[in-house]
Amino acid sequence: MASILKGVGFITGAASGIGKATAFSFAKHGAKALAIADLNASAVKQVGAEIKKSFPAVEVLPLQLDVTNEQAIDDAVAATASKFGRIDYAVNNAGISGTLDASADLSTADWRKVVEVNMHGVWMSSRAEIRQMLKQEPLEPNSVRYGRGTIVNMASMYGVVGTAMHIPAVAYTASKHAVLGFTKTDAVAYASHGIRINAICPGYVATPLLKEATASGAMQKEIERTPAGRLAETEEIADSIAFLASPMSSFMYGAGLVVDG
Numbered sequence: 001m002a003s004i005l006k007g008v009g010f011i012t013g014a015a016s017g018i019g020k021a022t023a024f025s026f027a028k029h030g031a032k033a034l035a036i037a038d039l040n041a042s043a044v045k046q047v048g049a050e051i052k053k054s055f056p057a058v059e060v061l062p063l064q065l066d067v068t069n070e071q072a073i074d075d076a077v078a079a080t081a082s083k084f085g086r087i088d089y090a091v092n093n094a095g096i097s098g099t100l101d102a103s104a105d106l107s108t109a110d111w112r113k114v115v116e117v118n119m120h121g122v123w124m125s126s127r128a129e130i131r132q133m134l135k136q137e138p139l140e141p142n143s144v145r146y147g148r149g150t151i152v153n154m155a156s157m158y159g160v161v162g163t164a165m166h167i168p169a170v171a172y173t174a175s176k177h178a179v180l181g182f183t184k185t186d187a188v189a190y191a192s193h194g195i196r197i198n199a200i201c202p203g204y205v206a207t208p209l210l211k212e213a214t215a216s217g218a219m220q221k222e223i224e225r226t227p228a229g230r231l232a233e234t235e236e237i238a239d240s241i242a243f244l245a246s247p248m249s250s251f252m253y254g255a256g257l258v259v260d261g
Helices: 017-028 041-054 070-084 108-134 170-193 208-213 220-224 234-245
Strands: 008-012 033-038 059-064 089-092 149-154 195-202 256-259
Touching (some): 008 070, 017 033, 017 234, 089 108, 089 234, 108 170, 108 195, 149 234, 170 195
Parallel strands (some): 008 033, 033 059, 089 149
């Protein structure tokens, strides 16, 4: 397979689900080095070992990271740049589902928990990556298709529309709409600096996060109504992320790529 990713990747929420699949997709598509970060230190270390086994030439830096901790994010980005010299492709994937409550039934604490991870965590990660990318030269200075770096923020199809009546999930929906908002704004702000920023908006994906949200069976009807008639595989979302990160999407800025079946 042709290498479409030549540089260094940085992925949050990389211990399972879409994040883990994205790390493997980046390795498959030619990334020379990967920093993979997750709150679960032992799990992300295991993912690193699995990547090295499948792709021995890829350098891997596993990092423990709480994306609600501003200093920890800055330190993780700095550690990646220190080890590999730069960050070319960043994926801010870490997120939680939270409760499925509508506003009248939702506690302020539960609202803040979701927003802190899904919105603040993604934004603080993106900010740290932008600051690093502003300091580095383009990966290929003579090509318009490579800039100083690309960022893919994790949104959702529920960042584009509201949820169904029986699964209101207002905190989750609000957090994902917010991701699309600052992605579009930052994409405009930093395009002239050679930094591309986009968002991915998955539908229902076979991840531990969805299994948690569907444990009660509340979302089964929505899954059955998906036109494709199935859940997405994590690899399908990961390859879409690789596309957004790569020069194959070099004229896409501020997009919310919906991958919902």
